[in-house]
Amino acid sequence: MQIFYAPEISGNLYSLDENESRHCIRVLRMSKGTAVKLIDGRGNLFEGVINDPDPKRCTIIVTGSVRDFERRNYNLHIAISPLKNPERFEWFIEKSVEIGVDQITPLICRNSEKRVIKIERINNIIISAMKQSLKASLTILNPPSLFEEFITRSYEGRKMIAHCNKGFDRKKVSDVCDRDEEAIIMIGPEGDFSEEEIGNAIANGFSSVHLGGSRLRTETAGLAACHSVYFINQ
Secondary structure, eight states: OOEEEOTTOOTTEEEOOHHHHHIIIIISOOOTTOEEEEEOBBSOEEEEEEEEOOSSSOEEEEEEEETTTTOOSSOEEEEEOOOSSHHHHHHHHHHHHHHOOSEEEEEEOTTOSOOOOOHHHHHHHHHHHHHHTTOOBOOEEOOOEEHHHHTTSOOSSEEEEEOOOTTSOOEEHHHHOOTTOOEEEEEOOTTOOOHHHHHHHHHTTOEEEEOOSSOOOHHHHHHHHHHHHHHHTO
């Protein structure tokens, strides 16, 4: 069954925005009486049927709802450096949302070659991936943050910095992060974090971790971090 994003849904009648309406009526060729599902990005799933198949403002009659739909028992925040190739960064965004990530912060590090991202485009990718993977909670895309500022903020849960520098003691994510625990994992740029950055993160309470024996691309490392926390909580 097709899923549509309905961020402002309330009551028993909801009108999709123009983009969702066009996709519903023009692309999918749905008609009056067709059953659909709606998600609000706040964890709730709604069932309904098309009442008015207007391609600019399709109206849905809401017939039921499921609160806290497939709510996960953990919270994951990935802070990751933007990439020189934006397509690779967007690939990470899409796949991490499909696996399950609650917050993503673009992290501006000393070796980051790119320091800006297309916020609107990435949010659209997040929404699309949320619908594709049948999730009802919208991943939060935070504004880009300088590394030095990010590590000094107060966070709940386990704080980790994943890197490849063997000069520091590194543990497996599973040896540091517990089940049902909120987790924050920092992933560095193509050139990895600098030694100074790693030392400063550790001094600010971040655990030094690795993601296996292979040297991974930034986007692959981000995805491996998501998988690590996912499997800990299964």
